[in-house]
Amino acid sequence: MADQLFVQDEIIIEATPARVWEILTKPKYVAQWDDLPENYPNEDMKVGSKVVWDLPDGSQSITTIIKADERKRLKIALYCSFWEVKPNYGDLAYLYELEDKKGSTLLKISIGDFSLINDGQKFYGASVDFALEAKIAIKNLAEMQ
Secondary structure, three states: OOOOOEEEEEEEEOOOHHHHHHHHHOHHHHHHHOOOOOOOOOOOOOOOOEEEEEOOOOOEEEEEEEEEEOOOEEEEEEEEOOOOOOOOOOOOEEEEEEEEEOOEEEEEEEEEOHHHOOOHHHHHHHHHHHHHHHHHHHHHHHHOO
């Protein structure tokens, strides 16, 4: 079995965990640091919330919130219908963890395990870039008042 392949990143945000949680779960903010379909509903994201992308080749990419411990942890399962090898549901996911630092928040991002799919290295590389860009955008949004 291949070694696990996770993207790990983190950033200190000068905002409370409550504010960072808003940026992670309110579509009006999520759309500013991640892609959302144009017609995505404007209600807060919670366990069971899905984002479905219909791809040009007829396949789908789907993210589903599978864990939401308010102001602490948000886990979003990733599934792509075109993957030849299908990992167990939730084994390949985005994980956002918030740690209260007395008015500031340490945001930890973990994405993977990409070793579970073919071409995992390609997805890993794209996710390194995503984590870097997303954490900066989340920070900027959370620190705006």
